[in-house]
Amino acid sequence: MKYILKLYFKYLIFLLFIFGGLYSCSIAKHIPEDERLYTGAELNIVSDSIIKNEAGLRKELESVLLPEPNSKFLGMYLGLYYHYKNQNGKPGFINRWLYKKLGEKPVYQSDVETFEVQDLLLNRLENRGFFYSRASSEFEESEKKASALYTVDVPRPYRMETYQLDSLPAPIYKEIDSLVKESPLSKGMRFDLNKMKLERLRIDSNLKERGYYNFNESFLIFEADTNRYDNKSFDLFLKLKKAVPSKSIVPYKISKINVYADYNTTDSIPSEIIRYKDKNYLEEDMFFKPKYLDPFITLEEGQFYNPETSRNTARRLSTIGAYKYVNIQYKEVDTLATDDLGLLEANIYLSPLNKRAFSAELQVVNKSNSFTGPALALTYSNRNVFGGGETYNTTLKVGYEAQIGGGKQSGDSSFELGLKNELIFPRVIFPIKINDDFFEYSIPKTKTSLSLDFQDRRKLYTLISGTALFGYVWDANRYVTHQINPISVSYTDLMKTTPEFELILDDNPFLKRSFEQQFISGLTYSFTYNEMVDQQKTHQKFLNFMLDVAGNSISLFGKDQGPDAPKTFLGMEYAQYAKADLDLRYHFNFGKEQTIAARVFGGYGMAYGNSDIIPFVKQYYAGGPYSIRAFRIRSLGPGTYNPEEDPNNTSENFFDKTGNIILEANVEYRFPIVSFLKGAVFADAGNIWNSKENPTFGGKDKFTKNFINELGMGAGVGLRVDIQSFVIRFDLAAPFHDPSLKKGERFNFDVSNPILNFAIGYPF
Known part of the structure; x- marks a missing residue:
């Protein structure tokens, strides 16, 4: 190929x-x-x-x-x-x-x-x-x-001397006058029609937030007067156009809120009304309990109309996951023409999704461990399980995976069978009541899950693992997402191993210890700042910080097994470590579908207490289609180690090379070719190391101040099939700096032996 x-x-x-x-x-x-x-x-x-x-x-x-x-x-x-x-x-x-x-x-x-x-x-x-x-x-x-x-x-432009508000009727005069005093338009400003349009939009937006439901920016008009000056100066006046409707210059308050929690356009309007916290809930069969739905609604009776509050309510309701459509409509209530205040009736129409759903998905799986292959996922979903917007999902997954390239070797294919059960509550489940008003943008979701996975890796081992999670996820704003799992428990049992794999473990005691730590219990936290949601932005930034701490709480219940033996919990040896990594990305979008994408990723893990090495599944690796593409997956590092130069190496078939320190950097230029075909030119650099020397690697794996000279580097070109954000990616890359070689021989752009990477989705 x-x-x-x-x-x-x-x-x-x-x-x-x-x-x-x-x-x-x-x-x-x-x-x-x-x-x-x-x-x-x-x-x-x-x-x-x-x-x-x-x-x-x-x-x-x-x-x-x-x-x-x-x-x-x-x-x-x-x-x-x-x-x-x-x-x-x-x-x-x-x-x-x-x-x-x-x-x-x-x-x-x-x-x-x-x-x-x-x-x-x-x-x-x-x-x-x-x-x-x-x-x-x-x-x-x-x-x-x-x-x-x-x-x-x-010629020399005209510049503004003063910005004034013309006479207006009450009560809108007072509101606009305060806004004009806060205006970004200042003395000496060049006459600029675009800035005046933005000023009208600013005033209109602020008036809407103060209850002026029927106001429109087109009602405002600017007039410039140059008669007082001979030096290309002008006075700017803001006025209301003639014949502006009287109802557009008075504020509106919400007099009534009606919530249709189970709305269907073909159904008649329910006659039964449940009054709860100054809102009217209209539903026939109690589809959604008002006490659970009410926190998502930020509208209140007696509140001035504010489109931002309305949008906030619609967004919060949409995040529940039980509704297909959320529609908020306002109806004007008749008042006297002489009134200085208008009244609105807010009607919230919520159209639910089907309560039960079944889906079958054929996936092309591409994992970080280099395995690629088809997988069939069957999912059953039950929405609004207990009448509070809860969602229950159960997924059965069957997959076969194989590593592309590199010739046949032990462990290069895998069969996997998994079952996952997940229950999501659209609210905070916590022993102490937390005020929902604290979460202004969105209410956190409580996620619980239990999963069981069976994996058979050819000629190496058979492994079964179970995982239990309890945690929270919420959006602090449009760009920031927090996810914390105070309970994260997993158990791994190496059920069956081959003599070949036992030989690998005997040759590498560190690797053997990493597989012995079967029980992991701890806390994980993730912070994400993502500007990629704004696809039209020229400059896009992304940051993800991940913290994983295990074994601290469970150590309080650990049982001593002797002075030189690790503690156990319920007869199982447990892991104790702390791990943190940071992922920084930047996209510069220019021209027509052209992007320069850059990424820096770094991570460090530290074993302590009951562990002298981090569990194998928590260690870092380098190389592959989502990492350093000029090197095969998990083949880079650690440090300057080269298995071909190791006379004691008898486990070259075990290609997984891992460490507790990682540093990577990538830069990529993406451009369109024709229609859905995209191209790329890229360069990658990175490696993994161990903070504690592994004798198996002869000391070449330890992180030192000379790490810059130990980075694996490569460059290449890529072809992508991008169909509505579903991306199939082919990257052809070759190394130009191989740290496993001797000094003086590391810089060599070996284009005659490139690595072909196949993957789903963009690498970063």
Whole structure:
């Protein structure tokens, strides 16, 4: 497979060079004799004074330099080329398909309306306070191509002296007057239409939050007066337009709240009303108990209308997991025309999901331990189990996994069978009552789960494990999520081992000890800050901090087994350790679907008390499709260890290399190719180490101040099939710094032996 891909890339580069030399002739011969291909425009700004934020002004002006010329790829007009090819009498199936995906109609010099562009330039300049500007244009022509040059003469702009509020009726005058005094518009500000639009939106938003239900920003109008000044200054006045409806300038309060907890548009409205905490709950069969639903509703009777409170209520109700639709509607209550206060009736319509659901999912599993393969997951869900929004899920999973590449070796395939039961409460379950008002953005969920897994790893071992969790998860705001599991218990039993695996354990006492710690009981906490939810942002940041502490509470009940033996709990040896890691990511999005993605990951684990080594399942590894892609999974490190140079190594088939310290860094440039095909160029660096020397590795695994020179480094290219955020990823990478080699031989970009990685989803 690697050989085929290498040939493919070489063939592609060869074709690009050949095609690049031939395409220009085929493009030129199709351009009509009386036309020239339009290649774009340049803008020249001439000013008699210094322009503040000239880069921002230039960007806005360049946005109106229309039309856009035909796009180019590596200097070639591929879209235009396939357009002309499709004009032939018999373009062929491939050319028709390429035209559909890439084709572009030609943009000629005659398509450019320079006078219209000049008017747009002047309009944008006036909107920014540069009145009485001038614009001109000219073409630069060659035999078959033409470009446009636009020049704008920009005079000194008009600047604001005062910002005042005109006379308005009560009670809205007092509200707007206080907002004008807090305005970001200040003396000396350049006349800017965009800033005035933002000011109207700011005032409208604040008025809405103060109860002005029927107000609209379009009711506000600005007037600029220059009569008092001779130095390009102006006074700015804010007014209300004429004939503004009287009900738009009075605040509204909520007089009644009706909650339809089991609403169906085909059903009649329930006649029975349950009054609970100043709200009316209307439901026939008590679908959702009011005492459990009420904390999610932040609307209150007598409260001024506030759209933010309404959105907050809708968001909180949506997070319960029992409802398909959440719809909040307001109805005006008739009041006298002379009243200075309006009344609203709030109706909350909640349409539930089906109570029971069954799903079957065929998955392509790609795990961190390099195993890849199909898995079938069957899930039964029961929503609103006890009438309080509780969700019960039970999942049966069957999977077969195998490691890709590297030849056949022991442990390179695995069969897994798992059963997981999960019960989720949309509220805090705690011995001491916690006020729900403390959680303003969302109410935490209490999650409990019990799971049992059976794994058979070929020619190595058979393992059975059980896990029990009790914890909480909640969103502090749009970007921040906390998850804490005060109870996290797992038990692992190595039921059956082969002689081959026993030999591996005998050769590596540290590894053997890590498998002996069967019982893990502790606490885990995760903090996540995620800006990736805003897909349109240019700069996106992500941070995840994970803390895992085990064995402290259970040690109070530990039973002594002697001076040199570890303590046990219920006859089982338990693990005691602390582990923390930090994952930092940054995405810079620019151009059309282009991204530079960077990541730094570091972690440290420390065994203490009842343990002298962290359990195997909690240790770090390096290498693979989600790590350092130029090295096979778990093949990198620890430190500078090289099993081929170890005369005592008899367990080379056991490819899992782990440590209690990790450091990784990645950078990747992602770009579109065509339609759902994406490409990438990347570089990775990282390694694992042990803080305590493992004699099996001859001391080469220990972390030292020289760790920078012990990083494994690699680079490569990738191809991704991205269909509506479902990503199948192929990455071809080669190492250029291998820490397992001798000093002086480590830097070697071995492109002749690349590693092919297959994975699901982006690596970071």
